[in-house]
Amino acid sequence: MLDLLDSLGALGAAALREAFGADGVPAHVVFEPSQRADLQCAAAMQLARALKRPPRDLAAVLVTAASTHPAVARADIAGAGFVNVTLHDGWIAAHLDDALAHRAVGAGQTRVLDYSSPNVAKPMHIGHIRSTILGEALKRVLRKVGYAVVSDNHLGDWGTQFGKLIVAWRRYLDEAAFAREPVQELLRIYVKFSDEEKAQRAALGAAPAKDGDDDDAPAAVAPLLAEARAELVKLQAGDAENVALWKRFVDVSMREFDRMYARLGVSFDVTLGESFYNDMLAPTVDALLADGTAEPSQGAVVVTFTKERDGEALPPFLLRKADGGFLYGSTDVAAMRYRMTTWSPSRILIVTDERQQLHFRQLFATARRMGVGARLEHVWFGLMRLPEGTFSTRDGNVIALEDLLDEAERRARAVAAELNPALAPDELDAIARVVGLGAVKYNDLSKDRQTLVTFTWDKALSLQGNTAPYLQYAYARIRSLVRKVAETGATMGPVGALEPTERALVLTLLRYPLAVQEVAQTARPHVLCDYLYALATAFSSFYGELPVKDAAPELRAARLTLCDRVATVLREGLDLLGIEVPERM
RNA sequence: GCGCCCGUAGCUCAAUGGAUAGAGCAUCGGACUUCGGAUCCGGUGGUUGGGGGUUCGACUCCCUCCGGGCGCGCCA
Numbered sequence: 040m041l042d043l044l045d046s047l048g049a050l051g052a053a054a055l056r057e058a059f060g061a062d063g064v065p066a067h068v069v070f071e072p073s074q075r076a077d078l079q080c081a082a083a084m085q086l087a088r089a090l091k092r093p094p095r096d097l098a099a100v101l102v103t104a105a106s107t108h109p110a111v112a113r114a115d116i117a118g119a120g121f122v123n124v125t126l127h128d129g130w131i132a133a134h135l136d137d138a139l140a141h142r143a144v145g146a147g148q149t150r151v152l153d154y155s156s157p158n159v160a161k162p163m164h165i166g167h168i169r170s171t172i173l174g175e176a177l178k179r180v181l182r183k184v185g186y187a188v189v190s191d192n193h194l195g196d197w198g199t200q201f202g203k204l205i206v207a208w209r210r211y212l213d214e215a216a217f218a219r220e221p222v223q224e225l226l227r228i229y230v231k232f233s234d235e236e237k238a239q240r241a242a243l244g245a246a247p248a249k250d251g252d253d254d255d256a257p258a259a260v261a262p263l264l265a266e267a268r269a270e271l272v273k274l275q276a277g278d279a280e281n282v283a284l285w286k287r288f289v290d291v292s293m294r295e296f297d298r299m300y301a302r303l304g305v306s307f308d309v310t311l312g313e314s315f316y317n318d319m320l321a322p323t324v325d326a327l328l329a330d331g332t333a334e335p336s337q338g339a340v341v342v343t344f345t346k347e348r349d350g351e352a353l354p355p356f357l358l359r360k361a362d363g364g365f366l367y368g369s370t371d372v373a374a375m376r377y378r379m380t381t382w383s384p385s386r387i388l389i390v391t392d393e394r395q396q397l398h399f400r401q402l403f404a405t406a407r408r409m410g411v412g413a414r415l416e417h418v419w420f421g422l423m424r425l426p427e428g429t430f431s432t433r434d435g436n437v438i439a440l441e442d443l444l445d446e447a448e449r450r451a452r453a454v455a456a457e458l459n460p461a462l463a464p465d466e467l468d469a470i471a472r473v474v475g476l477g478a479v480k481y482n483d484l485s486k487d488r489q490t491l492v493t494f495t496w497d498k499a500l501s502l503q504g505n506t507a508p509y510l511q512y513a514y515a516r517i518r519s520l521v522r523k524v525a526e527t528g529a530t531m532g533p534v535g536a537l538e539p540t541e542r543a544l545v546l547t548l549l550r551y552p553l554a555v556q557e558v559a560q561t562a563r564p565h566v567l568c569d570y571l572y573a574l575a576t577a578f579s580s581f582y583g584e585l586p587v588k589d590a591a592p593e594l595r596a597a598r599l600t601l602c603d604r605v606a607t608v609l610r611e612g613l614d615l616l617g618i619e620v621p622e623r624m
Numbered sequence: 625g626c627g628c629c630c631g632u633a634g635c636u637c638a639a640u641g642g643a644u645a646g647a648g649c650a651u652c653g654g655a656c657u658u659c660g661g662a663u664c665c666g667g668u669g670g671u672u673g674g675g676g677g678u679u680c681g682a683c684u685c686c687c688u689c690c691g692g693g694c695g696c697g698c699c700a
Contacts, residue, residue, distance in 0.1 A: 075643070339698060354696055366697090400628090506662095515662095516660055569638065572647080
């Protein structure tokens, strides 16, 4: 299908050039699948002005050109100048295997993909699932089209919160609780610290939070906060006791993360957290100061941006605090340098929520000033919130990722047990896991990533309609059918004449590589979800209308082939999204 | 104050310059005594937040207003 679209595009463009001269005619015109015809081309209207001819004159040339292609049964002009192409059934049937022929557009290129990136000492909650699931799907899709992908979990394992955590550990730790649920206990003492510090600040008469006025009165710092800053300085200077504590925090957190990643089926090539770049911060900022990219400002170091030099005017980018401390801006600049020198990627993609858009515009503008040639892309997604508002770990109104997955499996198990009472308990468990997890992932992936999501249990765990279970069900039915037909000894055979629902199904199959390629180009996995749903729908219509097992031998063989291809695409497509399929459900 | 994002059927979402704006849920009606009914076929439901502009053509691009989310040098 990809090749066909290319040849028709080239044919059409060549014909236009020959008829009307080369000026204003691109190398390819666009033919694409359409609801009104097998393929459609709107180039006649687009080029009419440049060529100073009525659109229908151009369309007539395109019709003639397209008609010369052996795949084309008919081409017509419609409407203002659309060209509608009908393909030969024979061509469609003969190209069934194109459905799995992906184009290696990424061959020879490397991409760095930064996703998940949870913070140490905090449990993973439902807000983390988008970056994790989205990034994992992108990794798989990019690899499918030939890119070498370095997936990197840029852990939040360094920074000011560790000063606070160390103080909290010494003051508030409940060792028994830590032994039971380490990360929960770290969260508890961190929240406790924040509350105590807030109380101290209030007692000092300082305005709670919300700065903005220029009172640089360090006298108002709460004693607890001062203590935390001191511990942070010790940690960053390599104090043995603090470093040991920090390592412990990271260890217990990683154990939790790894457990969640295993459950989600997510993996990383490298896990280079913020701490990994610690030694590179000072040299990086010094280098930027030396070459004039960064400049001193009020005792701190910043990068400033002007419209003339950087293409857009942005607020200053803070790299080093007046007290000499570094921030995540400096970490990200160091990570940028490291990634460029280590992997030489053609593109770096960073998957985080929308709130960091400004930060990454600043970072990327800084990187361009540093001479980074790779294309830099912030793959941002909309915030997840609860009906009552944005959730925050500190306020405790979060839903743990683990609870979400448990509930998903519980609901999937209940449905499976009810609809298929013959299932053995262990198979029921396996189905609950695959279907429940699939529903959760698909729910996130099937919406445009930039959509703001308001979390509700029923929406997140829906098993009806455009959901993973619908696709999994289509797959399981095919597998069941194949098992049943195998008992009769019938085998697959060539596809010949096509009934309308079969024809629609094959055309849908052939669009699969297009969908995969679009996801790779735009980093929007919901395009693949939409495609797979369309495929499952086309299959269900076909399956409801035409017999397979009891069809005449040649028809049965052909339809078995069709079913087999649908199953393969469903399995592979879902796998690209990080979703498994059950053999029965 | 400056900036980014969003507003599509009752609800949740597609359509990123192409034809008559499509799905799911909900709702109403139908499907050979079922190759798995977690399914299929059909109906109802739209001034795409309002207004203006660009274009042969606008949900899509531009301006403006309204409503919502988020961000804006010493957190990440």
